[in-house]
Amino acid sequence: MTGYIPSIDLRPWYGGDPAGRRHVAEQVDHALRTAGFLLVTGHGVDPALRTEVRALARMFFELPDHVKQRYAVSVGGRGWIPPGAEANGYAEGTVTPADLKESFSLAADDPTGDPDVDEVWFRPNVWPAEVPALKSALVDYLARMRTLSDDLMSICAVALGLPDDHFAAYLRHPTFGFNLNWYPALRRVGPLAHGQYRIGPHTDFGTVTVLDREPGLGGLQVCTADGRWVDAPFDPDAFTINIGDVLARWTGDRWRSTRHRVLAPPADAPDEELLSLVYFYEADHDAVIESLPAPIGTRSYPPIVWGDYLRAKLAAISLG
Numbered sequence: 001m002t003g004y005i006p007s008i009d010l011r012p013w014y015g016g017d018p019a020g021r022r023h024v025a026e027q028v029d030h031a032l033r034t035a036g037f038l039l040v041t042g043h044g045v046d047p048a049l050r051t052e053v054r055a056l057a058r059m060f061f062e063l064p065d066h067v068k069q070r071y072a073v074s075v076g077g078r079g080w081i082p083p084g085a086e087a088n089g090y091a092e093g094t095v096t097p098a099d100l101k102e103s104f105s106l107a108a109d110d111p112t113g114d115p116d117v118d119e120v121w122f123r124p125n126v127w128p129a130e131v132p133a134l135k136s137a138l139v140d141y142l143a144r145m146r147t148l149s150d151d152l153m154s155i156c157a158v159a160l161g162l163p164d165d166h167f168a169a170y171l172r173h174p175t176f177g178f179n180l181n182w183y184p185a186l187r188r189v190g191p192l193a194h195g196q197y198r199i200g201p202h203t204d205f206g207t208v209t210v211l212d213r214e215p216g217l218g219g220l221q222v223c224t225a226d227g228r229w230v231d232a233p234f235d236p237d238a239f240t241i242n243i244g245d246v247l248a249r250w251t252g253d254r255w256r257s258t259r260h261r262v263l264a265p266p267a268d269a270p271d272e273e274l275l276s277l278v279y280f281y282e283a284d285h286d287a288v289i290e291s292l293p294a295p296i297g298t299r300s301y302p303p304i305v306w307g308d309y310l311r312a313k314l315a316a317i318s319l320g
Helices: 011-015 018-034 047-061 065-071 088-092 115-121 133-159 166-170 245-250 306-317
Strands: 007-009 037-041 079-081 102-107 174-183 199-202 208-212 220-223 229-231 239-243 260-262 274-284
Touching (some): 007 018, 047 174, 065 079, 133 208, 245 306, 274 306
Antiparallel strands (some): 037 239, 174 274, 199 260
C-alpha cells in the first residue's frame, strides 16, 4: 500500500506563511484520519545527535547483563527494563508471550515543587555510570523531542480548526516517557515462542509519539483500517509519528490511534538487531481530557484524568 503512510515536510510550517502552515495542517489531518501514522521531514533535529544517541545506547545494551542489572526496574520505572518484563499486547487484551526486547527508560524529571506529585511523576532519572556520555546526549535529545512534540501539537490544533495554542493549557508541566528499545538478534534470543513479537500489537497511550527507528525485516508494521498489516515506510531523515489513545479520545475518534507491532527477528536474518528511540509525549498528570464535540469529533468519551489512565495502561502490560 504505497503512500498509505504519507511523508510530510514541516518546513512550510516553520516558514511562517499562513498558507504553508494551513497546508501542513491539512496534510496532518488527512494522515491522522486515515493511517494514524505519518513521517515528518524538515523537523530541524540534527542527524548527528540522533547518531550519537544511538551509538551510546548500543554501548549500554552491549554491557553484560550483571552490569545492566544494577539499573533494573519494572515497566514504568526509570532504568533498564530487562527481557521478559513487558508484553504490549496485553494493553488491548491480546495475550502474547513477552516482547523480545529490552529497554532503557527515562521520563519527565523537572520537579513541580510538590513532593507528592514529584515522587510519582517527576522523579530523577537514572544514568548508567558505564556510559557517562549518554546523559548529556540524551538531555539534549529529549529537549529537542519536547520542542518537536509541542510543535506537532500546535499543528494538530490548527488541523482541527482551533487556535494553535489550544493544547498548551494541558501541556504546562507534562509527563513524557522515553524508551531506548533494543531488539536483539535471533542468534542472541534463541527459538521464538508461538505468537512472539519484538513488540506485540498495541496502540500507544498518550498524545503524539516521535519514533526514530532503523529499517529491518523484523521491523514496524501498522494495521490498516480494514485490518491488514503493512510495513511502515522508512526514511533515514524522517521521524515516524503516530498518535496515542488520549489524542484519539480527545478528537472524538476523528483521528486514529492505530494498532502497530514490531515483528520478531527473522529466521533468514539471524544477525539483525535494531535500536529505536521512542519519545511518548503525554499531558499534565492531572489534565482532564474531554472529547471535542462535533463537528470535530464523531464520538463522545467519558472524561479521564491523564495520570490515572496512564497508570492503568502500564499495569496492564507489565509481566511478573
